[in-house]
Amino acid sequence: MSEELLRLEHLSIDYKVKGGYLSAVNDVNLSVNRGEILAVVGESGCGKSTIAHSIMNLLPGGNEEVEGKILFKGEDLRKYSRKQMEAIRGKDIGMIFQNPLDSLNPVYKTGKQVEEAILLDGIDRVQAWNKVLELYKDVKMPDAEVRANSFPHELSGGMRQRVMIAMMLSRNPELLIADEPTTALDVTIEAQILEIIKDLKKTYDTAIMLITHNFGLVAEVADKIAVMYAGEVIEYGDVFEIFEKPLHPYTTLLMKALPRKTKHEGRLQTIDGNVPRILDKKPGCRFANRCPYAMEKCMENTPPEVFVSEEHKCRCFLLEEQAEGKEAAE
Numbered sequence: 001m002s003e004e005l006l007r008l009e010h011l012s013i014d015y016k017v018k019g020g021y022l023s024a025v026n027d028v029n030l031s032v033n034r035g036e037i038l039a040v041v042g043e044s045g046c047g048k049s050t051i052a053h054s055i056m057n058l059l060p061g062g063n064e065e066v067e068g069k070i071l072f073k074g075e076d077l078r079k080y081s082r083k084q085m086e087a088i089r090g091k092d093i094g095m096i097f098q099n100p101l102d103s104l105n106p107v108y109k110t111g112k113q114v115e116e117a118i119l120l121d122g123i124d125r126v127q128a129w130n131k132v133l134e135l136y137k138d139v140k141m142p143d144a145e146v147r148a149n150s151f152p153h154e155l156s157g158g159m160r161q162r163v164m165i166a167m168m169l170s171r172n173p174e175l176l177i178a179d180e181p182t183t184a185l186d187v188t189i190e191a192q193i194l195e196i197i198k199d200l201k202k203t204y205d206t207a208i209m210l211i212t213h214n215f216g217l218v219a220e221v222a223d224k225i226a227v228m229y230a231g232e233v234i235e236y237g238d239v240f241e242i243f244e245k246p247l248h249p250y251t252t253l254l255m256k257a258l259p260r261k262t263k264h265e266g267r268l269q270t271i272d273g274n275v276p277r278i279l280d281k282k283p284g285c286r287f288a289n290r291c292p293y294a295m296e297k298c299m300e301n302t303p304p305e306v307f308v309s310e311e312h313k314c315r316c317f318l319l320e321e322q323a324e325g326k327e328a329a330e
């Protein structure tokens with residue numbers, strides 16, 4: 001089995017907001033191995049970016065409370081000083097942010113910004129600029145030289161996303177966190193960006209956490225999947241196993257909502273109701289108000305994570321019921 005790079009253990013994050021503590025992430029356990037793509041899928045507000053930012057130690061600071069472990073190569077990043085985190089950010093763990101405009105400086109040409117990242121590795125300016133142009137070609141940037149000399153606002157969304165990926169490639173991190181790298185891009189560009197991400201995994205053995213709303217594209221790119229609902233991972237494991245045999249009622253509904261032909265349109269808003277905003281967490285299944293199978297105990301108790309195989313786990317009382325039913329039949 002390949003080396004485990006990232007492991008989240010019992011990660012919980014609450015934001016202090018007006019009226020109490022918002023439970024954005026609750027008891028999340030997952031891992032990503034070298035050369036593996038883990039897709040983290042879930043509706044808007046389910047805590048995906050909060051997880052990503054916590055790994056990078058980029059939570060806003062001030063109003064959040066974090067519990068649990070964020071292990072990178074066995075070391076708990078939560079114990080790292082700001083200086084230690086700065087040293088590994090970009091170099092060991094890279095991130096493509098949800099909104100590339102936020103992460104590109106508007107007053108510098110894009111090529112210069114990528115060049116700065118390369119110069120951190122002690123290369124001279126001429127070599128660095130040539131490397132920028134090479135990287136722009138690697139990410140299939142149209143008119144590489146012109147775009148390297150353009151400001152962020154002069155580029156399209158897809159081009160900005162390519163700049164971000166070029167910046168990532170320049171440092172060649174062991175773990176890449178890509179937060180919705182293709183949202184707001186059209187289907188053709190989305191497919192190209194995903195190809196680049198897949199190449200990255202193949203060529204450099206990079207471990208990738210791919211955060212997305214788009215359930216449809218997950219099957220094409222990911223090895224493992226973590227399905228999130230209201231801050232919790234409700235189903236997790238091997239992508240084929242989950243697509244073949246989803247166990248959680250939410251995952252099953254998502255599968256049913258997937259259009260058969262147009263795979264790139266598998267967005268998640270197709271299920272009735274909204275993800276609840278959990279203020280001051282209390283026991284109970286967070287999906288209960290939308291679940292067709294909700295039982296009394298689902299309202300009062302929190303379902304535990306149950307492993308159904310080495311690589312597949314699920315948070316739902318139905319598994320217990322089934323196991324009990326089996327036992328009674330035996």
Ligand SMILES: Nc1ncnc2c1ncn2[C@@H]1O[C@H](COP(=O)(O)OP(=O)(O)OP(=O)(O)O)[C@@H](O)[C@H]1O
Nearest residue numbers: 015017022024043044045046047048049050051060
């Ligand atoms: N700084 C903050 N202070 C208070 N609440 C926050 C803060 N940042 C995020 N939240 C809340 O935490 C929850 C999770 O937000 P997060 O951005 O992690 O969701 P997401 O899954 O990335 O959503 P999207 O798909 O829309 O990007 C949401 O309810 C959000 O409103």
Ligand code: SF4
Nearest residue numbers: 285288291298316317
């Ligand atoms: S625990 Fe209960 S409410 Fe939650 S998903 Fe399972 S059956 Fe539905």
Ligand SMILES: [Mg+2]
Nearest residue numbers: 048049050098
């Ligand atoms: Mg987000």
